[in-house]
Amino acid sequence: MGIFIERRCSCCGNLYRYEEYPSYISFCPSCKRDGFFESCYTENGIMPCRIYLGEDIIGEVTSVTETSYIIISDKFDIHERIEASSNPYLEAMDMLLYMIKEPNKVMRLKEKLKRQFLRENQEMHISDNDSLNMVFIQAIVEVMKRVYDKEMEKTERTLEKTFFGNVTDMNNNRTYESDKQKLKRDLKSIEKFRYAEGQKIEELSDVFPDELKCLKKETDELKSNFESNHYNISRQNSYEITIFDKLGICKKILNKQISSVKKVSNSKFKELYKEYDDHFKSIIKRASSSDISDDDYLFMLFDFFNFEDKFSLELVYSIADYAVKNDISDDVFDRAKYLYVSHLRSPKGITCMNRSFFLRKQYIQFLLKCNDYQFIYRLHKYIIYLELVFILKQYLITDKMIEEIPLSERVLFLKEKYNLLGEFNKDKEWNPKMIRIARKIFDRWSGKEAIW
Numbered sequence: 001m002g003i004f005i006e007r008r009c010s011c012c013g014n015l016y017r018y019e020e021y022p023s024y025i026s027f028c029p030s031c032k033r034d035g036f037f038e039s040c041y042t043e044n045g046i047m048p049c050r051i052y053l054g055e056d057i058i059g060e061v062t063s064v065t066e067t068s069y070i071i072i073s074d075k076f077d078i079h080e081r082i083e084a085s086s087n088p089y090l091e092a093m094d095m096l097l098y099m100i101k102e103p104n105k106v107m108r109l110k111e112k113l114k115r116q117f118l119r120e121n122q123e124m125h126i127s128d129n130d131s132l133n134m135v136f137i138q139a140i141v142e143v144m145k146r147v148y149d150k151e152m153e154k155t156e157r158t159l160e161k162t163f164f165g166n167v168t169d170m171n172n173n174r175t176y177e178s179d180k181q182k183l184k185r186d187l188k189s190i191e192k193f194r195y196a197e198g199q200k201i202e203e204l205s206d207v208f209p210d211e212l213k214c215l216k217k218e219t220d221e222l223k224s225n226f227e228s229n230h231y232n233i234s235r236q237n238s239y240e241i242t243i244f245d246k247l248g249i250c251k252k253i254l255n256k257q258i259s260s261v262k263k264v265s266n267s268k269f270k271e272l273y274k275e276y277d278d279h280f281k282s283i284i285k286r287a288s289s290s291d292i293s294d295d296d297y298l299f300m301l302f303d304f305f306n307f308e309d310k311f312s313l314e315l316v317y318s319i320a321d322y323a324v325k326n327d328i329s330d331d332v333f334d335r336a337k338y339l340y341v342s343h344l345r346s347p348k349g350i351t352c353m354n355r356s357f358f359l360r361k362q363y364i365q366f367l368l369k370c371n372d373y374q375f376i377y378r379l380h381k382y383i384i385y386l387e388l389v390f391i392l393k394q395y396l397i398t399d400k401m402i403e404e405i406p407l408s409e410r411v412l413f414l415k416e417k418y419n420l421l422g423e424f425n426k427d428k429e430w431n432p433k434m435i436r437i438a439r440k441i442f443d444r445w446s447g448k449e450a451i452w
């Protein structure tokens, strides 16, 4: 046993102790702050430096060359080399402080990846930390969804066996035969919808053949399933189909009737939106009850994620609301198309999916309330963020990283940092002006790609 040093925390006054060592960083075990360090430099860099949390050694910093260091912490799964460091003590302290204070493993993963990314891409000069966090969180959520979809069991059955358990449960007042006819019609309209998506994917696959292969495979499978009356569909897919069936607005958007006042009057428009509102309000109520299981929460969250990704009814409302309240002129309003379209092509020629609700919503104001010069600058930034989500998701964040984190922690992260269900606007108030704008969005930009 070595000699122990006592130290009074400069933040909370707690007295704590740890073993004496020539070079160390110490954190208070009580408030997890303090961050005191004793430096010891040699001609080759620093003496190996211990990192303490109270008495526990939680990591170590060692020199590799005079200016490069390795920070290791098994506890937080860190093994990082820092090149051209100006102060390894401060850098290690900064990194560990975040890890100690943040209880959630997903957030710690985000921070670790963000640091790594920023160090390797210093030329990017991203100074907007909030947006960057949003981008990293979005990429992580999309990988979580990838893992979730992969893990969700798929059953290979005939149409009747696949759906009728579910459909009759939900509509048990209807007869089997009328359910079946209805379902067949709905499947047809979704087939159309998915097929349109499939074509999009085909175009995209020239740019990113590998990444989109899995998506394309899914579409192809679905197409051949329809032809053979054989389905390979998850619980989420089949639920999604019943929602398409239930919410009239979906079909009105898909067959482009929503933009015509003759086909959908203003009061009908409100009625359709209300039907959608009521449906998700009840979902959200269930999702926010205290006894909801992690599985059910994920199911509901990703269900809403999918729905908003396809139809963007929340985003459309937000855009219409903002445009009317701020009296946005028609040509300026046109800028909002970059937020609505399903995918964008970046200046580098990369095609990116536009599915970060939080980023999109934040940019409504950024893009609509500025002059032309600022607009170009902001749009450029926005597209770079979308590109980044894509790159992170495909090349940096692996399924394994997510799978190693317990499901309960993933769900907690989603509830606290990606509360998409909380973004649902429960009290929409439409007026004729707003409806006109919403129709314009569906009419002009639905199913289109925007090119920078």
Ligand SMILES: [Zn+2]
Binding pocket: 009, 010, 011, 012, 013, 014, 028, 029, 030, 031, 032, 033, 034
């Ligand atoms: Zn303290």
